[in-house]
Amino acid sequence: MTASIESLPIASDRAQRAGERYTGMILLAPTMIIMTVVGLFPLLHSLYMSITGYRPADPDKFQGFVGLGNYADALADAQFLHSILLTLLFTVLSVGLSLTFAILLALLFNLRLRGFTVLRTIIIVPMLITPIAVGITWRIMMMPDLGVLNYVLSLAGIPPQPWAGEKASAMASMVLVDVWQWTPFMFLIIFAGLSALPKSPFEAAAIDGASPIQTFFMVTLPMLRPVIVIASLLRIVDAIRTYDTVYIITRGGPDFATDLLSVYLARVNFRFFNLGYGAALSWITLLIILTVVLIFVKYTGFMRMVNEKEAR
Amino acid sequence: MSSSTAPRGSLFSGIGYYLLALISTAFFAFPIVWMTLSSLKSDVDISAYPPKWIFSPTLESFRKLFTELNAMDALINSAFIVCLATLFAMIAGTLAAYGLARFDVKNKNFIAFEVLSIRMLPPMVSVIPLFIIAKQLGIFDTPWLLIAVYTLNGLPFVVWVMRVFIQEIPQSIEEAALIDGCSRFECFWRVTLPLLLPGLAATMVIIFMFAWNEFLLASILTSSEARTLPVIAASSIKAKAISWGLGSAAGVLMSLPVVVLVLLMQKYLVRGLTLGAVKG
Numbered sequence: 263m264t265a266s267i268e269s270l271p272i273a274s275d276r277a278q279r280a281g282e283r284y285t286g287m288i289l290l291a292p293t294m295i296i297m298t299v300v301g302l303f304p305l306l307h308s309l310y311m312s313i314t315g316y317r318p319a320d321p322d323k324f325q326g327f328v329g330l331g332n333y334a335d336a337l338a339d340a341q342f343l344h345s346i347l348l349t350l351l352f353t354v355l356s357v358g359l360s361l362t363f364a365i366l367l368a369l370l371f372n373l374r375l376r377g378f379t380v381l382r383t384i385i386i387v388p389m390l391i392t393p394i395a396v397g398i399t400w401r402i403m404m405m406p407d408l409g410v411l412n413y414v415l416s417l418a419g420i421p422p423q424p425w426a427g428e429k430a431s432a433m434a435s436m437v438l439v440d441v442w443q444w445t446p447f448m449f450l451i452i453f454a455g456l457s458a459l460p461k462s463p464f465e466a467a468a469i470d471g472a473s474p475i476q477t478f479f480m481v482t483l484p485m486l487r488p489v490i491v492i493a494s495l496l497r498i499v500d501a502i503r504t505y506d507t508v509y510i511i512t513r514g515g516p517d518f519a520t521d522l523l524s525v526y527l528a529r530v531n532f533r534f535f536n537l538g539y540g541a542a543l544s545w546i547t548l549l550i551i552l553t554v555v556l557i558f559v560k561y562t563g564f565m566r567m568v569n570e571k572e573a574r
Numbered sequence: 575m576s577s578s579t580a581p582r583g584s585l586f587s588g589i590g591y592y593l594l595a596l597i598s599t600a601f602f603a604f605p606i607v608w609m610t611l612s613s614l615k616s617d618v619d620i621s622a623y624p625p626k627w628i629f630s631p632t633l634e635s636f637r638k639l640f641t642e643l644n645a646m647d648a649l650i651n652s653a654f655i656v657c658l659a660t661l662f663a664m665i666a667g668t669l670a671a672y673g674l675a676r677f678d679v680k681n682k683n684f685i686a687f688e689v690l691s692i693r694m695l696p697p698m699v700s701v702i703p704l705f706i707i708a709k710q711l712g713i714f715d716t717p718w719l720l721i722a723v724y725t726l727n728g729l730p731f732v733v734w735v736m737r738v739f740i741q742e743i744p745q746s747i748e749e750a751a752l753i754d755g756c757s758r759f760e761c762f763w764r765v766t767l768p769l770l771l772p773g774l775a776a777t778m779v780i781i782f783m784f785a786w787n788e789f790l791l792a793s794i795l796t797s798s799e800a801r802t803l804p805v806i807a808a809s810s811i812k813a814k815a816i817s818w819g820l821g822s823a824a825g826v827l828m829s830l831p832v833v834v835l836v837l838l839m840q841k842y843l844v845r846g847l848t849l850g851a852v853k854g
Contacts, residue, residue: 285758286677290685293670293729296662300704300726301692307703370594377592381599383837388602390833392787394804395825398811399609402818410608410625446602451852454844458853492851503696506789506804510811524790527698532794537702544699555694 312541319535332542342543344518345526346550352433352522353501356440357494363441364448364493365486368456369478371449382453389446397510400439401426404511426512432519439507444500448493455489456482495558502551523547609829612822620818635819639827643820648806649827655717655802656785659724663781664774666725667732672762674733675740676748686733690849693730701794708795715797723791728781731849735780738850739773740766776842783832803828 312332315324336342367385371378388396403411404425412422426435463485467477483490505524508514514521514529527547531540612620614631639645670689674682704723708714743766751761789804796805807824810817836843844852 283678286673286679289669289673289677290679292666293689293733294685296666296722296726296729297688297692300722301695301700304700304703304707305695307707308699311703367598370591370598373591375588375591375595378595381595383840384599385602386840386843387606387833387837390783390836391606391829392789392804392807392825392832394787394789394807395609395829396605398807398816398821398825399605399612401811401816402612402821403605403608408621408623408625413624442602442605447847451844451848454852489852492848496848499694503698505698509789510808524696524698528790531698531702540702541699544696544702547696548699551694551696552691555691 308541308544311538312545314538316538316541317534317536325538328538332539333546335539336542336546339543341518341521341526342546345521345523348433348521349502349504349523352437352440352504352520353498355437356444356501356504357497359437360441360445360448360497361490361494363445364452365490367445367449368453369482371453372456386446386450388443389450391443393443393506394510396439396443397507400435400442400507401511404435426520427516429517429519432512432516436508436511436520439511440501440504443507444497448497451493452486452489455486459485491558491561495555498554498558499551502547502554609822609825612818613826615819617819635823636827638820639823643806643810643824644801645803645806645824645827648801648803651717651800652786652802652828655720655724655800656782658717659721659728659785660778660782662721662725663728663732664778667729667777668736668770668774670729671733671736671740672766675737676745686737689730689733691730692726693849697790701791704791705794714795715799717800719795720792720800720802723795724785724788727788728785731781731784731846732777734849735777735846736770736773736850738845739770743769772842773845776839776846779835779839780843780846783836786828786832 313329314326315328315331317323317325371382391399403409404427406412406422406424406427409425411425415422424431426432459482463481464477467481472480503524504522505528508520508522508525509528512520514525524547527540527543530536530543611627613635614633615626615629616632616634619626619629673679674686679685704719705714708719713719747769748761748765751765752758756764787804788802789808792802793805793808796802803824807821807828810820810824
């Protein structure tokens with residue numbers, strides 16, 4: 263570890279590092295061990311379960327090896343496909359809407375009028391609230407008869423809404439809750455991105471006589487792209503596995519209108535204890551998320567950004 | 575950039591902007607205000623219609639939270655589990671980040687991506703195997719199981735964010751220390767680590783937040799002894815009915831620590847939340 267001074271010219275840090283060939287590995291070891299034991303091992307266990315008929319609650323049924331049977335069943339499971347579609351709809355709506363609001367908010371707050379800093383701090387609070395608490399609060403507020411939301415609507419002369427209580431509006435209500443909680447997250451990131459943009463392109467656009475709308479679409483938005491993509495990626499990953507708020511507010515109902523993937527998976531696993539089948543469904547979910555993420559990472563160069571910094 | 579997106583000359587547009595900003599702030603603040611008000615209402619006030627804005631506040635719901643739902647045990651569990659998991663993730667993750675940033679490691683990108691993929695993993699995949707394994711090992715419903723899981727979940731944040739922070743410290747500072755006769759360890763402990771403190775603090779707050787707020791894993795991997803606050807709070811909800819005051823009080827109690835902590839540490843929040851990719 264301690265090299266003598268003569269053997270250590272400044273330029274040969276690589277040689278110095280070569281002498282520490284194992285140090286890097288040793289530093290990585292605790293992380294790799296935790297990842298293997300707590301992460302990889304359960305994952306492989308789940309993969310194994312997914313090719314068995316394991317269901318501890320029905321000892322009469324076949325528990326052994328079923329090959330890809332569970333996966334074949336999953337593809338024919340209308341309830342599962344319904345959940346996938348609902349989850350994708352939920353994700354697109356929730357991420358799309360919160361992204362739009364976040365960009366508008368970021369533009370507004372970038373005017374940096376007096377007092378905006380305080381308001382900005384208040385706006386980011388929803389993303390810090392425990393999702394279970396968010397679910398409880400919105401469920402109380404959305405009560406059709408006694409809830410404060412319908413009271414506020416009645417003040418404006420709007421008839422009371424069933425919110426999460428009816429099939430037609432349940433999905434929209436869950437999207438509303440998600441947009442409320444996570445727009446602040448998008449806003450925070452996009453605002454930071456907006457603040458870091460260089461000034462000169464905007465001055466150039468102003469000199470060229472671009473209207474504010476032209477400037478936004480031709481200058482601001484393209485320059486914000488990396489930030490927007492990263493914020494969306496993180497949100498998409500989380501939106502696909504949304505569970506807590508739906509569990510508290512609707513539990514997938516009414517009539518499966520908000521039966522997102524994670525809620526359906528929880529039912530298969532924890533209510534029916536159909537664990538082999540549940541594992542197969544989880545793995546399909548994992549593959550869906552991985553596909554989305556890989557496309558995004560490739561498309562944005564998320565890895566490249568960090569690696570470039572290192573190659574100084 | 576600050577003045578170039580929109581003209582802010584006229585008084586009317588200025589008022590318009592303030593109105594817009596106030597309305598959007600109200601939208602995001604209202605549910606939190608309502609949760610707080612509900613937690614301070616008596617059972618009679620809370621179910622009044624039209625809803626009461628002015629009432630005599632009472633701590634009755636909070637008292638019930640501690641007497642009926644054992645919130646004290648859950649609070650202690652949450653604090654113990656989340657603090658230890660945060661500590662372990664910070665130590666393991668920072669070491670790994672230092673290794674990735676400063677040493678030649680084979681398959682560096684692959685390892686980094688592997689760590690990142692933990693962030694993408696749906697908890698639903700591993701929760702059942704964890705449950706089965708924990709039952710066999712006899713650690714089900716103990717804090718240690720959740721500590722292990724939350725440590726894992728914190729790692730991608732720590733490794734990725736700290737890697738960026740470490741990369742931003744010029745290597746020449748460390749080289750100077752090495753030439754002056756510091757060992758690698760001294761060099762890290764005395765030179766690099768102090769420079770990393772802000773980054774460490776920010777990362778810590780973020781993984782604390784995610785672990786503190788986690789519900790799904792906690793609800794399956796505990797049954798009575800190791801229950802955390804979100805699990806207790808969720809138990810105030812039945813499929814058909816909800817104990818309003820109790821639920822709101824639980825919401826306030828568990829959200830408060832995170833809100834305070836994060837608002838104190840706002841500076842590096844963006845960097846941490848985006849795993850180092852966006853500067854705040």
